[in-house]
Amino acid sequence: MRVPRFCCFLLLAIAASAYADSEIPFAAFELADSTDFTTNAEKNLWLLAEAAATAGDTAGNTQRASLDLRWEASLNRQWRAGFSDRVDGHFSQDLKQSDSLNTLREAWLSYRLTPQTLFDAGRINTRYGVALGYNPTDFLGRGTVRSASSADPEMLRSNRLGNAMIRVQRFWDRAALSAIWSPKISSKPATSSTSLDWGASNPRNRLLLSGSYRLAENLNPQLLLLQEEQRSPQFGANFSRVLSRQVLVYAEWAGGRQPLAWQEALPRQQWQVRWRNRTAAGVTWTGENQLSLRLEGHYNGLADNSRALAYLSAAAGSGGGQNTTPVVTEWVAPRRAALLQAYWADIFDRYDLNIIWQRDMQRGQNLGFAEVRHHIGPVDLALQWQKVFRLSTHSRVLAQADRRWQLSIGYFF
Template sequence: MAHWHGVSDTRVMPPVIRIDRKIGWLNPRLGVGLAAWLIAGLASTASWASDADALALADQALEPAAARSDWQIFTEGMLGQVNQRAPLDDIRISRASVDVLLDTAINPDWRLTLANRVDWLGQDGQYEVVNTFKEGYVSWQAQPNAALDLGRINLRNGVALGYNPTDYFKVGALRSVVSIAPASLRENRLGVGMLRGQWVWEGGAVNAVFAPKLANRRQNAAFSPDWGASNSVSRYLLTSSVQVLPGFAPQFLLLGEQGQSPQLGMNASILAGDALTLYAEYSGGRSAALLLAAPALLPAAPVSWHSRLAAGGTHTFANNLSLSLEYHYDGEALNQSQWRALWLNPADYWAYRSAVFHAQSLPTQQAAMSFVSWRDAGVKALDLNWMLRRDLVDQSWQSWLEARYHFERIDWALQWQYQNGAPGSQYGALPQRHSLQAVVKYFF
């Protein structure tokens, strides 16, 4: 089961973190204090620069060219407060994280990629540790235009920002939710054990993936690789991209999964002007509705064709501000009457929401999202991000705002989250009303 940190994902069911594993061999207050002291000392030596410079020092115009590092490592600390709906008390939360990426050449034909993240999560004096083994695979460049990969790979498909119907390997991939930002949810998750073949040519590409079943059920142990979450059934995925017109190369997907009919998918994007990009992704196939998670309400759901869609566009303005608007649809989710009826049975309601969170899907059939990103927002190195999600079935909504300042090797961020809606709605049913987090991130 995934772990969340008070300020949960937009689709999280339960109220607060589950503390399953206390850290007996470490004093968390002392550890967090030492980490904060170390980061503060490092920050005092940081110089003014952009985040891009922190991640790619070789690109600095005034510095001599440096070799690309095989390692990317950062640590992150967070302190926050969660305001809950009455009669629940407010919650103090904290987090310390270490994220490591190794991407290195073994020889001219072989590469090794490893990615892992550890989160120490705290809530009102209780602590737990969650490890996410994101990737670990070897790549063989068999020919200049052909390659094979074997191991755990975080394969991300889809062109939309807030909801990805063709991101088939997202199901069950979250172990620890540290941010509801879409990029964080796609990056900080388990990869899938697979064999992947790739073949590219001028104007097109073909990928073939086979992901075998490796375990029957999820494992909650702190440092478990959790193959039951990523590889509980055998799957295959075929994708093909072909350039139809200059600047337009749609991608077609075919997913096969043990016990389910094949699913068809398509991704497409096009530059509609100097500053406007339009995009859409679609997935469809025969499947049972997600309401199967509420067996008392619907003992047997018929298998029928269901469509899932995300469509939108991004406009970039001259001042480095970009605005994205999206529409989301999931035919497997509940319509208005089904959603209202489900709320009458709390056990079925939360079982359904747990299944939706596990699938990273939509609880109701229609939603909308806007995302505003402003780089150098009036001040160099200051970025502002604002996300607004709205459920178009129950009219509840959620807002997330971030201000982030970049130094050469350190980021300081302040994040605020607010959710509102009627009782039983997607966002109104969650116990968290709003939260505030202060985050510091150091790049080695």
């Protein structure tokens, strides 16, 4: 369940919104809530119309028109419903080529069985962990980004597909338990413009259990257990602690027996299944001047992009490249990485600045994202620059650096 202030973070487009799900009261939240752009908490319908122009190394010059709708409301004392959908239309510079893609992110009903028990059903975008660049415990979010309109990790999580599921949540004064059953609907992701793409969000039968216990006022660790069909169980733990009004530390860990991510495209007998750890840890500092700084470290035991690219190169050279596109994510996943972020809300007269730098320590490459956003009432103007590495089986250089500029204008109804 998203808290109402989520819309404030969407309008601000800040990475500090990663903490909204944890409801951690630190300075960045209060600063965001005090701005002129805070959405009325009673509002239950949000609509964004956006137009953007992009110039890049590999994609050339393209245009995009998007319509983003989010609705969430209480139907009565016991029932609540939510719906979230996004349509992206892409056009070439001369408008001779165009395509569109619809992303049904969420559609759910929630029923309050008792004051402490909730029952949810439908397509729901869950989020576990508060790290920005990599969330090892975000078990159900893998491979669910259908349309990447921005390289901002927080926006990618907000715009991804939810999972079809049945969820039961139980709350006590100091503890909470949650059980999610997410059934298999389709085994293959779909690329058609109107597809619900169940193959991306629900490729296997999955059961996810999570529990947390409040040990102290600002210490509420969480444990997770994921059981997937024909897979070994995966374990996870989330930890965060507010050290002061301005400093937050956090850590995530996940572990279990799995193959490397790219090996899932191979026949099952070729998998190298062994125990693999994944971790993310970081610290954030938020000043009274609305400047937030973040430092993170990541280790992804499922990634080995050097071997993955070698396999892809051999497959492409033998004519098998057409079967390798789902092997790894659109961005080449690093095994070890470091991330720095500086976000400055209202740096001057309703301008926000967001800079993210990430270092792939396995391949010695840098990734980056920078955005300047200007708020003019219901209008947002944004200029973005990004550098990522994208996969291409049609080139000898499989991991190509892609630098892009994007200028966008959005109107919030």
